[in-house]
Amino acid sequence: MATSEGRRAIVIGGSVGGLFAANLLLRRGWDVHVFERATEGLESRGTGIAHHPETEAIMAAAGVRDEHAPGVRVEGRCAVDARGEVAARHHYPQYVTAWGRVFNPLRQAFPAERYHGGKEFAGLSQDAEGVTAHFADGTAMRAALLVGADGFRSAVRAIVAPEVVPLYAGYVGWRGLVEEAEFSAGFAPIFGQFTFGFPDHGEVIGYPIPGLRDSVAPGERRYNFLWYYPVDAGAALTDLLTDATGRVHAWSIPPALIRPEHVAALQADAAARIPAPYAEAPRRARQFLVQPIYDLESPSMGFGRVALLGDAAFVARPHIGTGVLKAAEDALALAEALAAGPDIPDALQAYSAARIPPSRATVAMSRFLGAFIERRLPRPEADPSLGLTLPRLLELSGRPLPRNAH
Numbered sequence: 001m002a003t004s005e006g007r008r009a010i011v012i013g014g015s016v017g018g019l020f021a022a023n024l025l026l027r028r029g030w031d032v033h034v035f036e037r038a039t040e041g042l043e044s045r046g047t048g049i050a051h052h053p054e055t056e057a058i059m060a061a062a063g064v065r066d067e068h069a070p071g072v073r074v075e076g077r078c079a080v081d082a083r084g085e086v087a088a089r090h091h092y093p094q095y096v097t098a099w100g101r102v103f104n105p106l107r108q109a110f111p112a113e114r115y116h117g118g119k120e121f122a123g124l125s126q127d128a129e130g131v132t133a134h135f136a137d138g139t140a141m142r143a144a145l146l147v148g149a150d151g152f153r154s155a156v157r158a159i160v161a162p163e164v165v166p167l168y169a170g171y172v173g174w175r176g177l178v179e180e181a182e183f184s185a186g187f188a189p190i191f192g193q194f195t196f197g198f199p200d201h202g203e204v205i206g207y208p209i210p211g212l213r214d215s216v217a218p219g220e221r222r223y224n225f226l227w228y229y230p231v232d233a234g235a236a237l238t239d240l241l242t243d244a245t246g247r248v249h250a251w252s253i254p255p256a257l258i259r260p261e262h263v264a265a266l267q268a269d270a271a272a273r274i275p276a277p278y279a280e281a282p283r284r285a286r287q288f289l290v291q292p293i294y295d296l297e298s299p300s301m302g303f304g305r306v307a308l309l310g311d312a313a314f315v316a317r318p319h320i321g322t323g324v325l326k327a328a329e330d331a332l333a334l335a336e337a338l339a340a341g342p343d344i345p346d347a348l349q350a351y352s353a354a355r356i357p358p359s360r361a362t363v364a365m366s367r368f369l370g371a372f373i374e375r376r377l378p379r380p381e382a383d384p385s386l387g388l389t390l391p392r393l394l395e396l397s398g399r400p401l402p403r404n405a406h
């Protein structure tokens with residue numbers, strides 16, 4: 001193999017996981033190329049995420065120099081009951097932020113000429129000397145390493161571990177954003193809080209995030225809500241994933257194609273089941289996104305010269321709030337394993353061994369936090385002896401597991 005191929009890495013998927021890996025490898029001397037199926041517009045599609053200092057540290061290692069505040073600071077979380085009264089509190093100062101606050105700086109830190117948008121990965125072949133990626137447009141590239149960072153429906157994983165498929169958890173996450181300036185004065189005391197509510201079914205979460213141009217100035221921020229909402233597998237889920245032309249989308253539906261009647265039904269349900277001041281967020285939201293919740297665990301993250309990373313390898317439900325951090329930690333572990341020795345398959349085995357235990361623990365915790373929505377455990381306030389109490393739920397949601405938890 002030519003020398004350049006000996007240090008060439010192909011990254012499939014140009015979202016946060018792919019960009020963490022690409023930036024980290026580039027800065028360690030790799031000749032990295034990212035291939036992303038979407039042509040443009042990823043930067044404007046995300047909603048809110050919990051911010052963790054660990055993510056910031058890996059962003060710095062990936063070459064991101066970012067002077068902005070990491071997000072909007074909240075002092076803790078509170079749970080409200082059916083009347084809107086505070087039922088539990090947990091003191092936990094942290095920043096909450098927008099997905100774009102991670103994606104955009106990572107994208108800017110990576111050389112544009114190495115980021116190939118509109119390129120859909122279609123297949124791979126590997127041998128002792130290297131790996132070749134094939135694209136839907138008929139082109140191909142050969143390299144020493146291929147990183148599958150192509151999300152929970154990974155086409156890379158479908159080749160190296162076809163038996164691994166996402167398992168639907170029985171509920172979806174409805175997400176929405178509202179501009180701060182659009183709320184009534186009555187929403188002001190709620191706006192700055194990280195709030196959890198439990199309508200007859202599901203769980204509703206809300207918190208502030210930065211607004212346009214990452215502004216955290218009062219009046220210019222946004223409010224992010226997330227409603228975990230049971231939707232039976234089968235006809236009900238299929239209907240939700242069907243667009244106005246009758247096309248059924250497998251696994252998830254692009255936000256712009258969600259049928260207005262589903263949004264109207266969600267808003268009507270909010271008016272009926274969520275305490276009035278809190279229902280203002282779903283009522284005023286303009287951008288909606290629906291995310292079916294899946295569990296996914298891969299048996300390995302290294303297959304010869306092919307690594308799986310981020311949601312392509314393990315999907316933890318969003319309750320634990322560490323999807324971005326998990327992808328960042330995968331990328332750092334991958335870069336470190338590759339730096340430890342020249343043999344790529346050996347390095348990928350070491351990477352896999354390092355990342356599988358924390359990934360499994362994260363998935364398990366996220367399933368526990370969602371078990372009451374699936375009705376596998378009672379609602380948090382219903383029978384504290386059986387599962388999750390409200391204070392425990394507030395403590396465990398939206399934060400990484402301690403390092404020694406697995």
Ligand SMILES: Cc1cc2nc3c(=O)[nH]c(=O)nc-3n(C[C@H](O)[C@H](O)[C@H](O)COP(=O)(O)OP(=O)(O)OC[C@H]3O[C@@H](n4cnc5c(N)ncnc54)[C@H](O)[C@@H]3O)c2cc1C
Pocket residue numbers: 012013014015016017018035036037038042043045046047048049099119120121122149150151152154155309310311312318323324325327
């Ligand atoms: C636009 C967007 C917005 C998001 N917003 C949020 C959010 O607000 N909150 C949150 O918690 N999580 C959000 N996520 C999910 C979050 O990024 C992941 O859960 C997690 O961070 C792991 O990221 P990932 O890079 O492994 O996977 P993903 O973020 O899912 O990225 C996978 C990437 O691979 C690309 N891809 C897929 N198949 C192919 C193919 N065959 N060829 C080439 N490219 C392919 C996809 O277009 C996508 O860009 C968002 C993801 C995207 C893509």
